[in-house]
Amino acid sequence: SPLPCDAARGSSSSPPPPRPHPCPGTQRAPPPRPPRLHPCPRTQWSSPWTFVAFLVALQQNKPLIGDRGLLPCRLYLESVRRYFQGRGAWDAVSYAPTVLWLLDWSHMDANLDALALLGLAVSSFVLLTGCANMVLMAALWVLYMSLVSVGQVW
Secondary structure (H helix, E strand, O other), rough: OOOOHHHHOOOOOOOOOOOOOOOOOOOOOOOOOOOOOOOOOEEEOHHHHHHHHHHHHHHHHHHHOOOOOOOOOOHHHHHHHHHHOOOOOHHHHOOHHHHHHHHHHHHHHHHHHHHHHHHHHHHHHHHHEEEEHHHOOOOOHHHHHHHHHHOOOO
């Protein structure tokens, strides 16, 4: 049996009619929208520094840690691999965390330039658009740590 309030509305499946505004002649304001989240948080504070860091790395990698540099990173990685030879590869990677472990060492200058150029491209994107997400910032961190960890102590 229908309830008395169902009979007053007409049907239990239809929505109730809108209530009139308390002030005649004015319209009801639409409900406030939730704040819109920006898809990319602004990162002006970190972008110029990463851009400059990769630009400097592009200029200084070959003379300092390149194949014919002052302290070649290929020799450094080979000595780290020899030192941790019996313990496992993870010990060497954790001692010198770099993506250079995964690349061909016969073209180390090209690898160093590729890391610097990739970092320069990602940081340029972040700098020009003003947007970054966790993936882009993690990529910048991995690229920068890959260069810094083979830089050795001067």
